[in-house]
Structures are given as structure tokens and as C-alpha cells.
Amino acid sequence: MEYSIENIVNDQRNFFRSGATRSIDFRVQQLKKLRSVIKTYEEEMVEGIALDFKKSEFDTYTNELSILYHDLDEAIKKIKRWSKVQRVGTNLLNFPARSYIIPEPLGVALVIGAWNYPYQLSLAPIIPAIAAGCTVILKPSEIPSNTSRIMANMIANNFDHNFLAVVEGDVDTTTELLEQRFDKIFFTGSTTVGRVVYQAAAKHLTPVTLELGGKSPAFITENCSMKMSVKRLVWAKLLNSGQTCVAPDYIMVHHSVEKSFLEALKVEIEKTDYSLEAGTMVQIINDKNVERLAKLIDPAKIHYGGQVDRTNRFVEPTVLKGVSFDDPVMQEEVFGPILPVIVYHDLSDAIQQVKDLPRPLSCYVFTHDDQIKERVLRELSFGGGAVNDAMMHISNPKLPFGGVGNSGMGAYHGEAGFKSFTHYKSILDKPTWLEFGMKYYPQTPTKLKWIKRLLG
Incomplete structure (x- = not known):
């Protein structure tokens, strides 16, 4: 019926x-x-x-x-x-x-x-x-x-x-x-x-x-555990072919570790057969999104990957280097297996650049420096996140999951x-066997004096 x-x-x-x-x-x-x-x-x-x-x-x-x-x-x-x-x-x-x-x-x-x-x-x-x-x-x-x-x-x-x-x-x-x-x-x-x-x-x-959703950043600092940081980032980014609202959307990497980070990304991705046949990747949901993602890949900035198979709705894991906040890939949530990498020299400047964007659903910081960790967590507003990991905060039911702002x-x-x-529903449950008269008329200086003591 x-x-x-x-x-x-x-x-x-x-x-x-x-x-x-x-x-x-x-x-x-x-x-x-x-x-x-x-x-x-x-x-x-x-x-x-x-x-x-x-x-x-x-x-x-x-x-x-x-x-x-x-x-x-x-x-x-x-x-x-x-x-x-x-x-x-x-x-x-x-x-x-x-x-x-x-x-x-x-x-x-x-x-x-x-x-x-x-x-x-x-x-x-x-x-x-x-x-x-x-x-x-x-x-x-x-x-x-x-x-x-x-x-x-x-x-x-x-x-x-x-x-x-x-x-x-x-x-x-x-x-x-x-x-x-x-x-x-x-x-x-x-x-x-x-x-x-x-x-x-x-x-x-x-x-x-x-x-x-939103553009969720991940900070790779100069004193992180590079191998483990990259391992966790790659898994989080490529899960469900990047079609995850809390996936790291882009990387803020300190200039001193840019080269080692980019090389580690390539090595980590190549360890696994990321394909539809292997079951490690899923299809992009429809043709419209395949075309949207294809347009976000700047051939001049490809560090790894970049291939698009429109017939099978598949986008290869792709790393873009030399990216700026003005690039097309930074104008919208990626929601796919494309990882833009932005280099920063000064943490204060990097934090300010992230602040200039709408508040993200998640933020991740990879560091062993407590001062850096505290600065990122304190100064940036976001829904939730993790230190030295990505996405796994949503697996703890004791942590409320939600966003802020956009x-x-x-x-x-x-x-x-x-x-x-x-x-x-808030309830005040009061008996009738005792009542003080201060709230009732007439109003007197003595009543006001006692009310001030009780409420002051």
C-alpha cells in the first residue's frame, strides 16, 4: 500500500x-x-x-x-x-x-x-x-x-x-x-x-x-614521525577513494621536510595496489564527480598519479605539489583521492591561512612538539580531529562528532x-508545607535586604 x-x-x-x-x-x-x-x-x-x-x-x-x-x-x-x-x-x-x-x-x-x-x-x-x-x-x-x-x-x-x-x-x-x-x-x-x-x-x-564538510587540513611538522605519519595519512585519504567528509583534504608541510614528505608519500602509496580490482579503491560515485575531480588536477603540479579512467569512474591516487591557496583544488572540498600539498615556513602564517578559510569539520596535526600541538588545537576552530593520526577520532563513541560553522x-x-x-525538561518540585513570604507583596526594605543576601 x-x-x-x-x-x-x-x-x-x-x-x-x-x-x-x-x-x-x-x-x-x-x-x-x-x-x-x-x-x-x-x-x-x-x-x-x-x-x-x-x-x-x-x-x-x-x-x-x-x-x-x-x-x-x-x-x-x-x-x-x-x-x-x-x-x-x-x-x-x-x-x-x-x-x-x-x-x-x-x-x-x-x-x-x-x-x-x-x-x-x-x-x-x-x-x-x-x-x-x-x-x-x-x-x-x-x-x-x-x-x-x-x-x-x-x-x-x-x-x-x-x-x-x-x-x-x-x-x-x-x-x-x-x-x-x-x-x-x-x-x-x-x-x-x-x-x-x-x-x-x-x-x-x-x-x-x-x-x-569542508577542507580539513593536516599539519606535517618538522619533528613528526615521518614514516608513521605518512602511513596514517595515506590510509585516511584513500579510504573510500577520498569520499569521506573527515578525510585530510590538504597538507600543510613544513619547508624543511617537504622533500622527505613527498618521497615518503610516493613510497607509501606504491606499497599497496590501489585499484578497483584489488578492492582497495572504490568508484567515484558518478560521472559528474569524476569530471569535477579531473578538473582539479593541475598537470604541472602532479607529484604522483594523476590518471583518470572515466569509463570505470576511477581516479588514481594523486599528490599535487607546489600548491597555493589560490589554486582551483583549494577552492572546494576535494572529496576524492587528490592530495594537495602546501609548504609553510612559519607556523603562525600557516595557522592564519587556515583561519582565513571556513572552519573545517576536522583538523590533524602530526608532531612531537607539545607547543606546536597546543597552538594548532588552541588557535584553530574545527569540529574535531586527532594528533598524530587522521579520521580515527570518529571511532570513539565517547567523542561527540560534529562540525562548527560551515x-x-x-x-x-x-x-x-x-x-x-x-x-x-527541567522541573522544580516543591512541597506545600512551608513557604517564605519574601517574593509576595508588599515590597519592603527588609525583604529587599534579605533578597540581596540570597541572590547577591
Whole structure:
């Protein structure tokens, strides 16, 4: 049976108002069910993403499914603690009384997923939404059509649309969804589309979490462990063929180690067969993005790679040297296996150049100098990052994941995700057996004197 978007939203709102999702047992049951459903469809999910990206089973499990299983297990284990009423202290002015905070679900949530990690970035936000007690409508990206279809089928075949539904479609479908009134919108994608989502949400005063992107820098300093730094950087950059929002977008390398760094990059890349056949690279998502990436490769600045196979939507791992902030590759988020390298002489100048760009989603600094580390972490504003590593901060659920400024707002992962779909209701609970009269009329100098002592 086909349901209109408006009907699905209304049905979910009615179901939410019934109070069924407020039960912790109900939420745990649904989370366990979702885990079981993903496990049942795991083989089909692996086959579907291989059709869309030529993504290997290894990468599909490690980069997508294992993260979902981990998030589900943690939510199931900790949901009771996250949902507990929180006692807080009461000030003297309100004596005698108790004060506490009640976590309650926001309501009907819309989750708009992204194409680059289609399972993880669509289903991961659903987990904290269910844990918080919301109903959810998921709009997966239509670009990887096989993964979208699989998610739609597995949800429709196992969940009541009143509680959890998938709506497939293109931009027109997303536009129609955004015309509805939701109690929470969670969007993962580009900054450009994020602005559209934010504007639509503002019409209904709907709170939003925006997980966007940006040009995430990595600093290679003169006293880093070069071999290990390059090893970790290359892995982070080429994972998913660079189509990762927290991938190092460009390198700021100290002039004294530029040559050794460029040579180490070449050696590290050549250690591995980075190809579609080996399963170490995935396809670029579509022809449009292949052409976009091809235009970012300046032949005069190629240090390594640079080949583009349009037939197979493959871009070779590419290192560009002698890059400046004015180059085309520095005007947009790369989102592909192209790594621009910019040389710096003075750390202060390098930090200022990064500051002049919109605040990035991530930042990485490779150094053994605590002063350099502290300067970069203190002076630059970014969503999150790592010291002497890249991307791995997102694997720790105790670290909230989110952006700042153009790279996003709000956060999730672990308890932070639960909080993003929750309203914390503050309560002052006061008995009637005692009442002080200072707040009541008439106003007198003596009352004012005591109030100043209590509030001053």
C-alpha cells in the first residue's frame, strides 16, 4: 500500500502521541530488531553497495556495518542510563524543593542520509533517534540507487511505517519532505544543501543537526614521525577513494621536510595496489564527480598519479605539489583521492591561512612538539580531529562528532546522539508545607535586604 509523505508524517505523529515510544522496553526491542534485520540483510547489503561503488566486503563491513552494530550494542546497553531522570541541586531561594531533569523524545524525526557511506550515514542517526524515543522517516540518498532500495525494502518489510519508514526519491521528494513539520531534522551532506535544509526547518522552528564538510587540513611538522605519519595519512585519504567528509583534504608541510614528505608519500602509496580490482579503491560515485575531480588536477603540479579512467569512474591516487591557496583544488572540498600539498615556513602564517578559510569539520596535526600541538588545537576552530593520526577520532563513541560553522552544527555518536534527539525538561518540585513570604507583596526594605543576601 502506498502512503503519501503527508500521511506518513501524520501517522507517525499520531503514533508518537500515543506514548508507545516512551517505553524504554519498546525502544530496546526496536533497537534489537534493527540489529537483527541488518544482520539478516547483510549479504544483500554487501552486494548492493558493490554494484553502486565496487566497494569490497571488507570495507563495507569495517566502514559501515561494524559501526552500526557497535552503535546499536552501545545504545541497547546504555539507554536506561541515558534516559534516567537526573537529580540536580536546588538553590537556597527555592528551599525546600527538589530539582530534576526529565529526558523526553523530541517527536517525529526526519533523517536525510548521504551517499558516500550510504548505510552508515543513513542508519547511524536512526539509532539514537530510536533510543531517544522518536519516530523516524529516513530519506536515503538516491545517488547509490541499490543501497537506497535495499534500505527501503528491509525497513518496509520489518517495521510499521507509523514508527520507522523510508521514503525514496530525488530532490523533489526531499523538497516535499522539508515542507512538512518535523520535531527534529538530521541532515548529512554538503554545506550548500545544509543551508537549504536549515532554511526549511526555520519555517517550523524545527531543531536541526547538520553534519556537513569542508577542507580539513593536516599539519606535517618538522619533528613528526615521518614514516608513521605518512602511513596514517595515506590510509585516511584513500579510504573510500577520498569520499569521506573527515578525510585530510590538504597538507600543510613544513619547508624543511617537504622533500622527505613527498618521497615518503610516493613510497607509501606504491606499497599497496590501489585499484578497483584489488578492492582497495572504490568508484567515484558518478560521472559528474569524476569530471569535477579531473578538473582539479593541475598537470604541472602532479607529484604522483594523476590518471583518470572515466569509463570505470576511477581516479588514481594523486599528490599535487607546489600548491597555493589560490589554486582551483583549494577552492572546494576535494572529496576524492587528490592530495594537495602546501609548504609553510612559519607556523603562525600557516595557522592564519587556515583561519582565513571556513572552519573545517576536522583538523590533524602530526608532531612531537607539545607547543606546536597546543597552538594548532588552541588557535584553530574545527569540529574535531586527532594528533598524530587522521579520521580515527570518529571511532570513539565517547567523542561527540560534529562540525562548527560551515562544517555543521550539533553532534552525535554515543550519548551525544541520544541528546541530539532529546529534550531535557527541567522541573522544580516543591512541597506545600512551608513557604517564605519574601517574593509576595508588599515590597519592603527588609525583604529587599534579605533578597540581596540570597541572590547577591
